[in-house]
Structures are given as structure tokens and as C-alpha cells.
Amino acid sequence: MKIFLIGFMGSGKSTVAGHLSKEINLPYIEMDQQIEEREGMKISAMFEQFGEKYFREMETKFLETLKEDAIISTGGGVVVKTENISHLKKGFVVFLDVSWEEICSRLENDTDRPLWRGEDSEKKKRYEIRLPLYKSAADTIIHADTKTPQQIAREIAGRLKQEHRGHTNHKE
Numbered sequence: 155m156k157i158f159l160i161g162f163m164g165s166g167k168s169t170v171a172g173h174l175s176k177e178i179n180l181p182y183i184e185m186d187q188q189i190e191e192r193e194g195m196k197i198s199a200m201f202e203q204f205g206e207k208y209f210r211e212m213e214t215k216f217l218e219t220l221k222e223d224a225i226i227s228t229g230g231g232v233v234v235k236t237e238n239i240s241h242l243k244k245g246f247v248v249f250l251d252v253s254w255e256e257i258c259s260r261l262e263n264d265t266d267r268p269l270w271r272g273e274d275s276e277k278k279k280r281y282e283i284r285l286p287l288y289k290s291a292a293d294t295i296i297h298a299d300t301k302t303p304q305q306i307a308r309e310i311a312g313r314l315k316q317e318h319r320g321h322t323n324h325k326e
């Protein structure tokens with residue numbers, strides 16, 4: 155089974171993926187990192203040299219070619235292309251829903267994320283545009299503002315069990 159963690163930059167996808175991996179004993183993949191390895195360059199350099207559109211194409215290519223079962227910590231912008239959402243739908247999609255205020259506090263000193271730069275109003279606009287996209291792509295939504303990464307991982311594991319029971323019941 156593929157479990158996709160989706161959410162805005164700083165929502166905790168990478169952190170939670172590590173905990174969930176231990177909780178359910180499934181390896182986790184860092185989508186951004188895999189793209190960097192394939193392309194042999196950092197995402198920030200990709201944005202600078204080839205632009206965002208190129209990077210978005212690399213995200214689609216990653217999803218198209220993903221074979222193994224794993225927990226996938228996706229890139230924060232994976233939902234901006236409709237085509238990507240149909241790939242996500244082949245797995246179980248978990249949206250880590252974190253408020254704008256909490257995102258800002260978590261990323262206060264971040265300098266590494268190419269789209270976490272510039273005017274606050276631009277960043278907030280991006281967040282607001284994406285919120286409904288994350289929600290509609292999700293099979294389940296976790297409110298993740300005030301819980302620890304471990305608590306969130308356990309909650310996801312619980313929802314996966316529910317999902318599994320649901321499928322089993324349908325067959326009966």
C-alpha cells in the first residue's frame with residue numbers, strides 16, 4: 155500500500171513520515187529528495203535554472219514511476235497539477251491540516267525552501283489557494299496544529315486500520 159502524506163510546507167510531512175514508518179513498519183520515501191537524487195541537483199537550483207514548471211514535471215514523473223509500497227512524504231505543491239492527484243488516488247492520501255499561523259511559526263527561520271521566500275501576503279495566498287486542493291485530494295484529514303508528530307503518526311495508523319476494516323467489510 156502507498157500512503158501519501160500531503161500538506162503545505164512545514165505541515166510536518168517529513169517528520170511524521172519517520173514516526174509513521176516505525177509505527178506501521180513500512181519504509182518511507184522523501185519525494186523531494188528522490189527528485190534531487192534523480193536530477194543530481196537541489197530543488198532550489200532546479201527552480202533557479204529551469205523554473206517551477208520543470209520541477210512540477212519531475213514530480214509527475216516521480217509519481218508515474220513509483221512502484222514500491224511505502225509512506226511517501228510528498229512535495230508541498232504536489233496537488234497543484236490535476237494529473238498528480240489521479241496518481242495520489244492510487245494510494246491512501248493523508249492531509250496534515252495545519253493553520254497558517256502554525257506554519258509561519260514552524261518555518262520562521264527557514265531559508266532552504268524556494269517557495270518560502272518573499273512577501274508574506276504571497277505565501278499566504280499560496281496557502282489559501284492550496285487548502286481546498288489538499289482537502290479534495292485527501293482520503294483523510296488530520297488536524298495537526300497542536301499534536302506531537304508521534305500522536306499524529308498513531309492517529310494515521312488508526313485511520314489506516316479503519317480503512318482496512320472498511321474494505322474487508324465491503325467484501326463480506
Ligand SMILES: Nc1ncnc2c1ncn2[C@@H]1O[C@H](COP(=O)(O)OP(=O)(O)OP(=O)(O)O)[C@@H](O)[C@H]1O
Nearest residue numbers: 162163164165166167168169229230260301302303
Ligand atoms: N507536530 C509537530 N509539532 C510541532 N512542530 C512540528 C511538528 N511536525 C513538524 N514540526 C516541525 O516543523 C518543521 C517542518 O516540518 P517538516 O520538515 O516535517 O515539514 P514538511 O511538511 O516536510 O515540509 P516541506 O513540505 O517543506 O518538506 C520542522 O522544524 C519540524 O521539526
Ligand SMILES: O=C(O)C1=C[C@@H](O)[C@@H](O)[C@H](O)C1
Nearest residue numbers: 163186197229230231268269
Ligand atoms: O510547496 C511547494 O510548492 C514546494 C514544497 C517543497 O516540498 C518542494 O517540493 C518545493 O520546494 C516546492
Ligand SMILES: [Mg+2]
Nearest residue numbers: 167168169227
Ligand atoms: Mg519535507
